[in-house]
Amino acid sequence: xxxxxxxxIRNIALLGHxxxxxxxxxxxxxxxxxxxxxxxxxxxxxxxxxxxxxEIARRISISTSLIxxxxxxxxxNFLDTPGYFDFVGEVQSAIKVAGGIIILVDGTSGIExxxxxxxxxxxxxxxxxxxxxxxxxxxxxxxxxVLNDLREKxxxxxxxxxxxxxxxxxxxxxxxxxxxxxxxxxxxxxxDKAIPDALMQEAMSIREMLMESVAESDExxxxxxxxxxxxxxxxxxxxxxxxxxxxxxxxxxxxxAAKNIGIHTLLDMIVDYSPSPKDxxxxxxxxxxxxxxxxxxxxxxxxxxxxVFKTVVDPYVxxxxxxxxxxxxxxSDMEVLNANKDEKEKLGTPFLLRGKNxxxxxxxxxxxxxxxxxxxxxxxxxxLCSVNNPIIYSGIEFAxxxxxxxxxxxxxxxxxxxxxxxxxxxxxxxTFRLERNKETKQTIIKGQGELHVKVLVSKLKNxxxxxxxxxxxxxxxxxxxxxxxxxxxxxxxxxxxxxxxxDVKMRFEPSTSEFEFTEEIFGGSVPxxxxxxxxxxxxxxxxxxxxxxxxxxxxxxxxYDGSYHDVDSSEMAFKIxxxxxxxxxxxxxxxxxxxxxxxVKVYVPEDYMGDVMGDLNKRRGRIIxxxxxxxxxxxxxxxxxxSEMFKYAIDLRSMTQARGYFTMDFTRYEEVPQMISEKIVExxxxxxx
Numbered sequence: 001x002x003x004x005x006x007x008x009i010r011n012i013a014l015l016g017h018x019x020x021x022x023x024x025x026x027x028x029x030x031x032x033x034x035x036x037x038x039x040x041x042x043x044x045x046x047x048x049x050x051x052x053x054x055e056i057a058r059r060i061s062i063s064t065s066l067i068x069x070x071x072x073x074x075x076x077n078f079l080d081t082p083g084y085f086d087f088v089g090e091v092q093s094a095i096k097v098a099g100g101i102i103i104l105v106d107g108t109s110g111i112e113x114x115x116x117x118x119x120x121x122x123x124x125x126x127x128x129x130x131x132x133x134x135x136x137x138x139x140x141x142x143x144x145x146v147l148n149d150l151r152e153k154x155x156x157x158x159x160x161x162x163x164x165x166x167x168x169x170x171x172x173x174x175x176x177x178x179x180x181x182x183x184x185x186x187x188x189x190x191x192d193k194a195i196p197d198a199l200m201q202e203a204m205s206i207r208e209m210l211m212e213s214v215a216e217s218d219e220x221x222x223x224x225x226x227x228x229x230x231x232x233x234x235x236x237x238x239x240x241x242x243x244x245x246x247x248x249x250x251x252x253x254x255x256x257a258a259k260n261i262g263i264h265t266l267l268d269m270i271v272d273y274s275p276s277p278k279d280x281x282x283x284x285x286x287x288x289x290x291x292x293x294x295x296x297x298x299x300x301x302x303x304x305x306x307x308v309f310k311t312v313v314d315p316y317v318x319x320x321x322x323x324x325x326x327x328x329x330x331x332s333d334m335e336v337l338n339a340n341k342d343e344k345e346k347l348g349t350p351f352l353l354r355g356k357n358x359x360x361x362x363x364x365x366x367x368x369x370x371x372x373x374x375x376x377x378x379x380x381x382x383x384l385c386s387v388n389n390p391i392i393y394s395g396i397e398f399a400x401x402x403x404x405x406x407x408x409x410x411x412x413x414x415x416x417x418x419x420x421x422x423x424x425x426x427x428x429x430x431t432f433r434l435e436r437n438k439e440t441k442q443t444i445i446k447g448q449g450e451l452h453v454k455v456l457v458s459k460l461k462n463x464x465x466x467x468x469x470x471x472x473x474x475x476x477x478x479x480x481x482x483x484x485x486x487x488x489x490x491x492x493x494x495x496x497x498x499x500x501x502x503d504v505k506m507r508f509e510p511s512t513s514e515f516e517f518t519e520e521i522f523g524g525s526v527p528x529x530x531x532x533x534x535x536x537x538x539x540x541x542x543x544x545x546x547x548x549x550x551x552x553x554x555x556x557x558x559x560y561d562g563s564y565h566d567v568d569s570s571e572m573a574f575k576i577x578x579x580x581x582x583x584x585x586x587x588x589x590x591x592x593x594x595x596x597x598x599x600v601k602v603y604v605p606e607d608y609m610g611d612v613m614g615d616l617n618k619r620r621g622r623i624i625x626x627x628x629x630x631x632x633x634x635x636x637x638x639x640x641x642x643s644e645m646f647k648y649a650i651d652l653r654s655m656t657q658a659r660g661y662f663t664m665d666f667t668r669y670e671e672v673p674q675m676i677s678e679k680i681v682e683x684x685x686x687x688x689x
Contacts, residue, residue: 001070001075002070003364003365004074004075004368005365005367006278006365006366007277007278008073008074009277009368010075010076010077010099010271010274010275011079011099012077012079012099012100012270012274013091013101013102014079014102015103015114015118016083016103016105016115017106017109017112017113017118018082019106020083020104020106020109020112020114021104021257021258022083022104023061023065024042024257024258025078025104026047026049026078027040027048028257029067029069029076029263030048030069032260033071033267035069039258042060048067049061049065049067049080050062051065051355053458054458054459060084061080061083061087063082064080064090064094065079065355066079066353066354067080068352068354068369071271075368076267076271077368079094079097079098083114085114085117085448085449085658086447086449086450086451086455087452088399089398089430089431089432091118092397092398093310093380093381093396093398094309095125096307096396097307097309097369099274099275099276099277100128100130100270100274101121102130102131102266103118103131104134105133105134105146105150107133107141107143108140108142110142120631126247128244128245128246128247129247130244130252130274132266133147133252133255134255134256134257136255136256136261137169137258137259137261139168143163143164143167143254147160147252157250158250159209159210159250161178161269162176162177162252162253163175163199163203173185174255174261174265177206177207178210178236178240180195180203181193181194182196182199185261185264189264210236211225211231212225213239213240214236215239217238217243217246218242221239237272237273244273244274245273253266277298277366278298282296283296283305283326284393285383285391285393286391286392287391287392288390288391288392289390296326296328297327298366303385303386303388304329304330304334305326305384305385306324306326306330306385307323307324308322308323308380308382309323309381310380311380311427311428312428313425313428313463315424318374319374319427320372320373322371323369324367325365326366326367328366328386329364329365330350331362332347332349332350332362333346333349334347335387336386337390338382338384339382339390340382341378343377345375345376345377345384347372347375347384348372349362350364350370350371351370351371379427381430396430398430398431400663401432401447402649402661403446403448403452403453403646403649404647405444405646406442406443406472406473407445407457407469407470407471408443409466409467409468410468411466417464417465417466418466418468419443422443422445424463424464425459425460429456431448432452433445437476440474440476442474448649449650450649453470475596475642477680478545478551478553478594478669479546479547479548479551479586479591479594480594481510481585481586481590481592482590482592483510483588484507484509484510484589485507485584485585485586485589487505487506487581487584488503488506488584489503489506489578489579490502490503490577491503491573491574491577491580493573494568498568500572501569502562502564502574502577503562503577504562504581505560505561506559507557507558508555508557508585509555509589510554511556513556514553515553515555515556516555516557517558517559518558519534519559521561525561525563526559526561527564530564533571533578534575534578537574537575537576537577537578538582540575540579541578541582541583545591546582546587546591547593547681548685550684553594562577592671593671593672593681595641595670595671595672596666596668597640597641597668598641598645599637599639599666599667600638600640600648600664601636601637601662601663602616602636602638602660603633603634604656604659605660606633608656611655611656612652612655616638619641619644619648621640621641621644622639623636623637623638624638624639642664648662649662
């Protein structure tokens with residue numbers, strides 16, 4: 001592939017609901033660009049984009065694939081993103097480097113949850129957007145209905161640039177309103193033809209609407225429009241392009257990716273109307289050493305800088321980093337600075353990725369996307385830059401994990417292999433987190449949803465050869481006391497020679513501190529040198545409570561009396577005596593179980609408020625407040641026991657058709673209700689036996 005300057009590059013992210021046809025569009029584009037001789041099918045597992053074992057087995061996209069094609073002296077880098085919400089991190093990283101977005105809409109299903117989410121991403125990140133209504137050859141497809149729904153849902157800036165030529169099984173092409181010609185696909189190429197008379201009136205009325213948009217893009221054109229003068233073809237294209245890039249116009253086009261109808265026109269429109277990196281403002285960043293704002297442009301004399309937006313970890317090939325060059329150019333064997341880690345990296349030979357296929361290149365210009373292998377210290381989101389001109393760009397905002405599960409090895413001795421594999425997978429997927437809970441002795445994996453976690457477990461097996469079981473995460477309960485007690489702990493052992501003797505009298509009571517120890521010894525009943533041993537014995541006991549074996553908190557111990565033996569007393573004897581007193585003291589001071597309480601913030605459309613609040617109540621949650629949010633959402637703030645929240649992600653998704661999401665933060669410990677406490681204590685004791 002030849003070298004392309006920034007004005008000839010288009011970086012386009014394909015977004016949409018699962019099954020809307022994003023991968024099929026890339027197959028059709030590859031076929032139209034004569035890079036393949038036949039189109040692959042997701043159902044057959046032979047697409048260029050979905051090449052991973054998991055993707056082939058599940059027939060869905062799991063990670064973003066890069067598909068570069070050449071079209072009419074331009075280069076289009078398609079970023080084919082997953083439609084399933086569990087893989088939202090892939091979408092977020094693709095949007096970071098995309099110049100424009102194409103939202104795929106299924107012509108038979110219309111607007112779906114994935115359509116709404118894609119729209120929100122496009123609006124939030126202010127990315128120029130096209131809407132491609134796909135599957136126009138299907139029995140239940142209805143372009144007019146979908147278009148009306150889109151305009152009603154997303155506003156009047158959604159404008160049709162095409163109308164379909166034929167419908168359902170007889171769909172053969174489209175009428176281009178901007179250029180006022182019809183294009184019919186003959187099985188190989190698109191052929192221009194006259195607009196059929198039956199469609200002329202509809203085409204003219206839509207064209208009038210487009211001409212208004214052209215007029216609004218420029219004051220001179222506005223005057224021309226009101227004076228009744230016709231626009232030239234160039235003025236129409238420039239005006240529409242300006243409106244699309246500013247976000248004032250969202251073109252709607254149609255086709256059937258599976259039959260390659262409308263794909264040639266789609267590629268033409270990407271080249272004609274979507275922004276090149278040259279159309280984007282200069283990129284701002286900070287100097288990592290003095291925090292001064294700096295900017296980089298696409299001019300040839302600018303120092304090199306790039307941002308890694310995706311990492312692929314392969315146990316055989318090693319680590320591959322996909323990056324977008326923001327300024328300067330990337331060449332073989334460059335030494336660069338990782339500004340995030342303040343570490344130097346040696347870049348090998350850059351290459352392009354098309355699915356899994358590597359295409360070697362000598363250099364990459366600013367605005368383009370490439371890959372480099374085997375970077376030692378670089379992660380997704382990091383900035384690479386010239387050593388002498390350091391800059392750091394804003395990172396990629398990834399969704400917080402929603403589902404918590406524990407993993408356990410199926411085979412003993414696999415722990416190290418599992419941890420190694422999981423750490424590698426966190427490099428590849430920043431929306432997946434890993435945590436070792438020292439208290440519960442569990443490895444906790446945190447993912448976006450059930451499918452996300454299952455895919456990670458499959459990857460662990462296929463890539464790193466380790467099999468794990470998923471179990472529920474254990475709750476890190478605590479124990480404390482509600483009452484007071486006064487007890488004696490006496491350790492006396494005689495077995496020939498030196499014996500052991502330690503005797504303490506102690507009071508126990510609740511405290512606001514984690515643990516408090518005081519002594520009120522008078523007259524040397526417990527010698528001074530043994531008092532630290534008493535405290536040490538108590539502190540060791542805090543690890544395992546008398547109720548269910550959980551750590552003890554919020555307790556005060558007062559040593560007020562005791563006795564000793566001149567020969568047989570020792571530090572060890574007093575430690576044992578203290579532990580005996582602790583056990584008795586806990587048992588007789590109304591021990592209770594405490595559970596962690598989380599502050600949960602649930603963001604949910606108003607329509608689902610009743611269901612969500614009812615569900616939180618069932619989880620023993622307390623609603624603290626509600627706050628209206630943008631786009632018809634409400635924020636519900638509640639305090640809920642952590643034990644009720646580990647799998648909340650699955651239920652919330654089901655209740656809100658995947659529209660709702662939440663965040664969760666630990667706040668404090670609270671007493672567990674008696675009935676639940678009894679069950680937990682019973683289960684803990686049974687597990688010990």
